[in-house]
Amino acid sequence: MPNFRIRRTLAAAILALPAAAISLPASANDAYPSRPIRLVVPFAAGSGTDAVARITAKELGDALNQNVIVDNRPGANGSIAAEIVAQAAPDGYTLFMTTNTTHSANPSLMKKLPYDPIKDFTPVARMGNLPFMLVINPKLPVKTVGELIAYAKSHPGMSYASGNSTGIVSGATLARMAQIDLLHVPYKSTPPAMTDVIAGQVPMMFVDVAAGIANVKAGRMRALAVTTAQRSRLLPDLPPIGDAPELKGFDITSWNGVFAPAKTPQPIVDRLNRELSKIAASKEVAPxxxxxxxxxxxxxxQQFAGFVGSELVKWNKLVKDAGIQPE
Structure with missing residues (x-):
């Protein structure tokens, strides 16, 4: 009987304590992250997105005191990687650093997708833009976009390589606006496409600055223009492609951002957004x-989610205007 009275008294005392004093053990969200995080990238090592992902993974890992491992899953225009993330557990341990390829252009470029860019993902943070540029093999006897158009008109069927949707749509848009006959040569990712441009197997391509700048500086490729309506602050000497009279209004930009699987808990999303936003704004990381x-x-x-929705509409128009048929 005394033991019963002790237990009853102890129970009453516990019930009288403030809620904070008897809080339950930390939830999985509160302990996040307790193991390494996988950052899936839909393009091969050596691509611009891969390079950005590796810097981001290092900084995010330091901020979270946990390893962030880059997992390259190229192929099918990013769809393989997107499907992997869409089917992953929504626990914050699988993230997706991707671009407009999987979340803006693919729904218009492909008849069937193994994922839904809106329903299957939780937007975490937009990280920035990947400016694209038009590059050629340096042996091609042209120095400007206007000269390239004239050369292409005298050499119908000239080919262009692509390693992603921005490259596909930019090439088709150039062909339509300049009224030239171009043959599209698709590649699994950007690095092998650049290799063939450098070797002269394919004379030209549209490539993100992040992936192509080293080869341009080394003289292995010649850059003619950026694809944006305005000059890039990173390449102020390179003119916009729309400066050519035939291409007035040409404006294509590639964006980069991080997603998680749908239904990822909001506290985890908010934590990741805070850290990723700090990385994007960091003066130390900027160089x-x-x-x-x-x-x-x-x-x-929330801003990123709204942006993704508007980009789906924009890229649908870009693809249709370029005359590209879904495959």
Whole structure:
């Protein structure tokens, strides 16, 4: 009987304590992250997105005191990687650093997708823009976009390589606006496409600055223009492609951001957004991004979600205007 009275008294005392004093053990969200995080990238090592992802993974790992491992899953225009992330557990341990390829262009470029860019993902943070440039093999006897158009008109069927949707749509847009006959040569990712441009197997391509700048500086490729309407602050000497009279209004930009699987808990999303936004705004990290030709800046998850929705509409129009048929 005395033992019963002790237990009853102890129970009453516990019930009388403030809620904070008897809080339950930390939840999985509160302990996050307790193991390494996988950052899936839809393009091969050596691509611009891969380079940005590796800097981001290092900085995010330091901020979270946990390893962030880059997992390259190229192929099918990014769809393989997107499907992997869409089917992953929504626990914050699988993230997706991707671009407009998987989340803006693919729904218009492909008849069937193994994922839904809106329903299957939780937007975490937009990280910035990946400016693209038109590059050629340096042996091609042209120095300007106008000269390239004239050369292409006298050499119908000239080919262009692509390693992602921005390259595909930019090439088709150039062909339509300049009224030239170009043959599209698709590649699994950007590095092998650049290799063939450098070797002269394919004379030209549109490539993100992050992936192509080293080869341009080394003289292995010649850059003619950026694909944006305005000059890039990272390449101020390179004119916009729209400066050519035939290409007035040409304006294509590639964006970069991080997603998690749908239904990832909001506290985890908010934590990741805070850290990723700090990385994008960091003065210490900025020179690393700029050296790649990456224009870094942050957005809240809500802002990023709205942006993704608007980009789906924009890229649907770009693809249709370029005359590209879904495959």
């Amino acid at each position: 690393k991004f700029e050296a790649l030709g990456f224009e870094a800046f942050g957005q809240t998850p």
